[in-house]
Amino acid sequence: MPMNLQSNTIFINGAIYTVNQKNPWAHAIVIDHDMIRYVGTTKEAFRYKKRNSEIVDLNGSFVMPGIIDAHTHIAMASVLLNEGVNLLEVKGKSAILNEIKRYADSHSDASVITGFGFYPYTFGPNGPSASQLDSVISNRPVFLISNNGHSAWVNSKALSILKINKETPDPQPGIHYYVRDDEGNPTGFLVEGCAFWPHLAKMGIGSKASFYGSLKEYLPKLSAQGITALFDAGAPAVETYSFEALRQLEKESALPLRYFGSHFILSAQDAKDAAKTFIRYQKKYNTSLFTLSSVKFSNDNSDDDHFAMQFDDRELKPYFLTLMRHNLDVMVHTSADESVHSALDAIEYAKNHAKHTHSRFTLAHVNMVRDSDFKRFKDLGVIANIQPFNAQGDGYYNYRYMLYGDKWENKLARYNTFFKHGAIVSSSSDFPACNNDLDQCSPLHGMQMGITRQKVSSFIDTSILPDPNERLNIEQMIRAYTINAAFQLHREKEIGSLEIGKKADLVVLDRNPFKTNAKELHKIQVVKTMMNGKIVYEKSI
Template identity: 35%
Template structure:
């Protein structure tokens, strides 16, 4: 699979095709050659004064700048990869030359490109291949698997998207799958991307039986029946990868091909910057897969900026800071950097691995777990903070967030002052006492706002797991904002509770409505007071995300001197009903002054 860079209507866009590896490289070089012959001129600019003539001018639009000093404008001029002017049509038009391409927005909205502050492009491209199991029931899922197996009579059957609410509390079983497909391996990743459903043949090939030790006992393990045999329900990354890698080993080539096929979709969604919150392990070298980004950048084919991370899933912890620093030195280009230590602080509520303060309502002997002891939490964060590294914590349970905040507070007390950007991600449930601590400690609260709807996962499943009182207090971004904290959005694609999406407009709409997309009369997720205003949601999806990953001086708002990362929407979102925001077309996406999507 390949994405070739071509210009559409003399401006640009991406299309896809199928290429082998040699053709992949040859097409990339050809793409660079085409870009060189048709590309927008220019060089770096610090301000309007002394800038080169604009290569592109957007005029006659509703320009929402995200610049607090000048939130609205009519026109924007771009020279090379920089914004060189923002203002009225008359002021910006005066800068045009005969070579300037002028785009009449005709009242459409221009705004900064979206910053995805927590996403897994490689994992998403890999996991979502195969059967789509985002269906209503287990019966529907098995029917979809059977139909796919019939259409693909040989080879492994795989897929993505089933939910825990489709099954009894003990989860799905291999027998269910064996009844549909028993003669070849089949495995299916859950929509939370933290669990797996495998048939007997897959377990056999992977060598998983009653005598197989759990990779991380109590956290990443194989659900077993009364006799100790694996049921086919596999919990958390370390265990599920033992199955996946035994059947379809993840390779650099396969990852590159899959992610390249997804890139045009990201551009069509308006994504111009991402925080890659953890890549699939290929051997022991996380940098090997991150370097796919830098290779695509060399080929002129990377349509967004990337800040990557070193993923710490479990002990040992001693080399976490040094490993992060190694990637920081190794991967540092114009579009791709690594500067974050990602901690997998707990798991998910569906697998009873989210770490809670009080026991699960339907499993009173468990509060979930973290792969790290509290001493290890403090050691990792103190050491990383001392080295100037930002820490990004996966926290679905409220105890995880609390322990992470305690560790960050200890690091602040022990280490010299600095501009910290530590982040706690997901925040499904947050203790009341911890809401103000985000602002007090300067910790960023990253939400997967696309999870915030009153769907069966957040209502039925979480009520069963947490009990009504705790369920009524989930996902509180507005409270954190009101208490002085910063909120960012990142889809966590492919992971989700009910609907897997990488589209930032989906997140913006759900953050405003707390309802399922496409159902204006759908229930509203409590607390209703947690619904965000459009202005707050757009800030979380752009400038706040840019600040989280230390890109705010270059992107996240439309200001002279910043990089030209821009999107054109068919309508002004401030004139659109909240339930129609997700369906608003994105007509153009520009990254670094280059058009990566033209509808």
């Protein structure tokens, strides 16, 4: 529950990094209700002192704008992890199956076993099978989502309930499909969104009550990471239940951050109806702290599934044009270069035919970008949304990148090249696809990985993902998590920096990241988080 400060609060004697390029540093900040009244010197701040003002002496503590996670899936993740088995840290076939059995045995009252985090190709090139799940639980349906959210694993009971059999057509053959055996029978491995997300409701996963309870538990954990705003890039097929839960949380004053949601496109029909559906959602669900912000396309598969694209640029062009004509913002999942290039082509086409649009387009992941396309981000005003965990050496992605061919050697996750070309870069966790538990996917972990291009480790000096020249600096990382993320959300005039007239969203840290060794950034502790002029988190002493 947010804790009220006095209506007038004066923070003094701080190292306040404003992210305002004209006045980047200050010693004091004055908060009136939910707004910033003054930023500057301690002496001048006292001019705003009222009879009932509260004076907070920061004693040199570091203050920065509230952090914005510009791409997460916290709603869906909170349900899958709060009400299911967490497999993120479980490695190997036997260990995964044993953990599923242990969880099922200890949750005998659960009508369906769900969860998140298995790596599918642990089970071989064709992924896991229903028969493997049947060996540990066959009397109840099992429906698990993989570690990157691009596939699902179900047992025979679930296949029967969902009526997925030999005669069931693939949603989009070769792109969104059911893996089959030599006789054409589905094996229980469902690849890409259209093959599994639409089945959640029938399996009883993702109700309003589930989202309400899970988000109520998880969102305060984000406040403890200094996050004051986030963009949820989708709870596909059950998104409206999450919207209803978020409205209820705000009604109860239990929403501790600004929550920007999305309408997730699963099919061609969804894409055709996107503008109409999105506007209807905005009218029905938008509140003060919960806002439908963007339409989300997931336009290419994961690297495991050869980056197959759902829509090519010819198909994207009319979708994007319609959305631009309605001034709606769009995020597109684009991991591989072909997907990035096609999206840029479609955006360029749409902009040429909707010249006065206010739409902003964001391409997410952008791990593989052609040399000639970096400049287009700046020219077209497209935001590059990065996830620094993709750039860590000695990790999962380091080895996956070896499969991409010699032409991508030293050319993966080229974050600094975006900055050099003047593109706007926002940063994010993509939780839970960061392949770690929430506390390991914090913004401070992200900043460290973006700067070092190494795995976070307290004990060893891990290898760097080439090219080391793509490492960012702390100023770039903070901008990516604050003002640039606010720009992505179309809210840079309200949040993202500490300036007079903006909302009072800020975070107090126990160390100055500008003076902290980059490999120690993940150890920095959040002392206080303020959102809308209210303290929503305070570290226990």
